[in-house]
Amino acid sequence: MTIQEIQEQIVSEFSVFDDWLDKYNYLIEMGKEVPRIDERFKTNNHLISGCQSRVWLHAENRESKIYFTADSDAVITKGIVNLLIRVFSGQSPEAILDADTNFIEQIGLKEHLSPTRSNGLVSMVKQMKLYAQVYKLKQDN
């Protein structure tokens, strides 16, 4: 699936909830299923700065696609991280670099990812794109 398609899928999953409570319950569930980072990567090097909770992110390159794994000590954060991984993991560097994250707004979680917010999830998206950038450069050379 393309990034666009996955985002639409997520938006439609969330559209069945009209209550914030259900939305967050679902998010908490998703948090429990985040593709776990290998324990040996849970180092300061992989820590995303600016988060209230700690978030570790790892990226791998296989066949011109990037695969992310992550963890966090806060479960709601993990839920959102999981959404981002679903969207970005297994995509090409170009697709990741081009993608926006408007779907977060569409599912009514905008407070977690608005670009001027000084929270760590914004840094997390930046970090994912940075990985994509780096792989792209490697590819191009």
Add this chain to the structure above:
Amino acid sequence: MTIQEIQEQIVSEFSVFDDWLDKYNYLIEMGKEVPRIDERFKTNNHLISGCQSRVWLHAENRESKIYFTADSDAVITKGIVNLLIRVFSGQSPEAILDADTNFIEQIGLKEHLSPTRSNGLVSMVKQMKLYAQVYKLKQDN
């Protein structure tokens, strides 16, 4: 005359003017007639701080009365200084220490002498009272 009487006299002199213009013209006239400080006292020691214009003040003690002389490079300032000298010069230290300066308000020049204003005329009154204080202490000993 007592301080009170002189103040009343000044208030009545000013009461004939109902225009600020005449009031200030009179003040400017008064400024030209300030009892001049001896040139040798026009030193930094006699300078009142906090004034936009420079004001020098000197005090002398004769027969338990204090006599002030002064000068300033601004004529309106000199006018007000002259009013203060008319009121305070030739009075006893006790009388000077007890006196207020409400007459300045009564003649409509309050902006020049309101106590919380950070201008030099306020410092000038303080300095006059300080001289009085010092002479009183000398007397008492």
Add this chain to the structure above:
Amino acid sequence: MNGFTASELNELRNQFPALHQSIYGKPLIYLDNAATTQKPQLVIDRITKYYTFENCNIHRGVHYLSQEATAAYEDVRAKVAGFIHAAKSEEVIFTRGTTESINLIASSFGKLLFETGDSVLITGMEHHSNLVPWQQLCKNHNGELLVAELDERGEVSMEQYGKLLEQKPKLVAITHISNALGTVNPIKEMIAMAHANDIPVLIDGAQSVAHMRIDVQELDCDFFVFSGHKMYGPMGVGVLYGKQKWLEQMPPWQFGGEMVDQVSLHETTFNQLPFKFEAGTPNVAGVLGLGAAIDFLQQTDLEKIGLHEMIILNYALEKLKSIPGIRIIGNAAERAGVISFVVEGTHPSDIGTLLDKMGVAVRTGHHCAQPVMTHFNVPGTVRASFAAYNSLAEADIFVEAVQKAVNMLC
């Protein structure tokens, strides 16, 4: 004496427009008062009035607006002096806030007195603003930062404090009330102990001025600092109170504007107190707003506010304790203002996020007191902090919301 009656509280709340709004469709319950309080209408109006009719740069201006603004500004200085019972108005310096007040002292007092190897004594519960400036000052002088440690309740051991004083630090800098734990330090005793060793004391009053009567002369502290925005006043204004004998000796910190007397290209003499420490155009609107905030506190009765807050805090505390897995961080015998807690199996930020969705604004994280978090071995806490306008009903909703969040997360 009791807290506010229902109608008193109602009237009080009506003075705060920010309280009457909804967040995600839920009525706002504002329990982040230790970060900043909401502002009563009278403070907002004072600022508006200033900018609408009185705005002007102050000092040295001969024209009407400037004279009026100068008088109003200096009136607030006298009001602040009265509010904290300072001996003289000149002992009140306006700053941007607690942080700037402390940095000013660290720099200027440091220059005055510090030599190689000199140290400062603080406690283990200091806000970064009353920790990092001293840590850096000590570092620059190859001195050691002395730290009176906390016990498991979040109190300072008086015995250890006494021992550390014997190491002759050049200054003691302690918070009156901990913003992370709510601990009220026995500062009167601590000041007396320091003075018995000839050591001056700075009190960080950021968390106390809005909750209790302060008398700097009775406390006999050498410095007392606080922020306007935590006492119902505006942001961008704070106070540094210092005993005249220190302020007279201390060199100026920032240069420019009203703080000079005579300036030539190669020499400058400085103005007298308090102007010596107020460089540049001051925040006149902020200072006038602070004056209005003091009016508000005096009209409302500061002692009654303190009592009212204590009733609500204790009520919330007791109810919270019934939540399974909860751990209250900070259990000092004397406490005020804040409740900090964690819940087993949850992260503070998760609880904070869910409370927010229920309209309850609390702060989560390290509260700019990372060493406190390290001491209690927590990544951060959830902190509810109370102000005059909070109610028992709000405490109920808050505790229920915490219960609900915990149910979702565990």
Add this chain to the structure above:
Amino acid sequence: MNGFTASELNELRNQFPALHQSIYGKPLIYLDNAATTQKPQLVIDRITKYYTFENCNIHRGVHYLSQEATAAYEDVRAKVAGFIHAAKSEEVIFTRGTTESINLIASSFGKLLFETGDSVLITGMEHHSNLVPWQQLCKNHNGELLVAELDERGEVSMEQYGKLLEQKPKLVAITHISNALGTVNPIKEMIAMAHANDIPVLIDGAQSVAHMRIDVQELDCDFFVFSGHKMYGPMGVGVLYGKQKWLEQMPPWQFGGEMVDQVSLHETTFNQLPFKFEAGTPNVAGVLGLGAAIDFLQQTDLEKIGLHEMIILNYALEKLKSIPGIRIIGNAAERAGVISFVVEGTHPSDIGTLLDKMGVAVRTGHHCAQPVMTHFNVPGTVRASFAAYNSLAEADIFVEAVQKAVNMLC
């Protein structure tokens, strides 16, 4: 292009409530804009709105109000960056004002680069805020403050400036526009000359941002500083722009609050730009008000404002010159904003007092530029300074008032 039409000016004036009042029964003519400008309704409203509905402490808060306030605050940072054409938002640091911005640089840049004997180069027309910090910095390093002198018109000699650069000062610090003389310095040229000698340049933009378009990248200045309150914004807020390469290297100045990253009792690591330089709770309301002031300037058209002011200034200048005994202090070929003058046989404070009685607010004194007064051998000057909302009719009344005052005094 022309200045404002009568109806444009009328509309503009209607945005400023402070202009529509009487002083001693006379309509206020506010010509003290170099000290501080009046505030448009939109700035006042922004502050009111913030305190009424949005008030909150920013950064690190997970709750709604805090997130919104943080976003609004950071939006203004981006807006300021756009306004002065900075390459990045992170190059914009919020301070309390020009004076604090300069003191921050003097302290931090001083620590970074200054060694024994190092000097700073300024001009003879600097405001004390851009003089005393450098004088003291040089003094502390046993260096000499180098001063590019003024000629009789109040201009810097480019030749002497060039010579002084050869003495390799560590920094050049010059004002864009003199607040005492109105001289506009050829800063682009001066920056280029300094850079040719590898010397970084700080521009004091306090008197220029409200009058002309600023492009820090085009100017290529290393630092550019200004105050909100002189550009229709609130007091207690200012800006320090610095090139990233400098700001990255410079050590933090004040400690506490958001400027740290990790803190233990004995070690601290610092946050990244711009937070590294913003210690303590910032003046959020002030920053939002500054954002509104930029909106005002952009809506009104900054270039048109500059032109309009120039027309009025030149008009007033010509008329003033016909008053017998008048001496204009500062006759630079390029001038903006202010007219300074003295009248033979009178003292500036006398003229100021009488103008005030006629409703005309001007500033008298040394304008925090005592060396300028010494240079021109005057005890001070009367200074009229102009803003977007002043009119030719006001210039007429002003000049007539001066004439009337002189008649009374001579």
